[in-house]
Amino acid sequence: MIAGxxxxxxxSPRMRAALRxxxxxxxxxxFLLSLRRSGERAGRLAERLKATEKANDVQSxxxxxxxxxxxxxxxxxxxxxxxxx
Numbered sequence: 001m002i003a004g005x006x007x008x009x010x011x012s013p014r015m016r017a018a019l020r021x022x023x024x025x026x027x028x029x030x031f032l033l034s035l036r037r038s039g040e041r042a043g044r045l046a047e048r049l050k051a052t053e054k055a056n057d058v059q060s061x062x063x064x065x066x067x068x069x070x071x072x073x074x075x076x077x078x079x080x081x082x083x084x085x
Contacts, residue, residue: 009015070076 009019070079
């Protein structure tokens with residue numbers, strides 16, 4: 001029964017043209033959906049990169065501040081006396 005219906009669809013020229021156009025539309029639709037997905041993925045990666053760069057900048061600022069800190073109490077007292085803290 002099903003085989004007979006499929007054979008009838010495949011032999012009709014109009015149905016073959018409709019199937020061909022349907023396949024083309026489906027391929028274009030799938031292509032557009034994949035483009036959308038890859039665009040979303042690229043956007044997420046860009047956001048992640050921006051967040052990572054910001055975290056790296058903050059960490060480098062913290063390291064620079066740690067490098068400038070007084071090494072002991074005496075150096076802290078000297079800086080406070082000089083006003084260069």
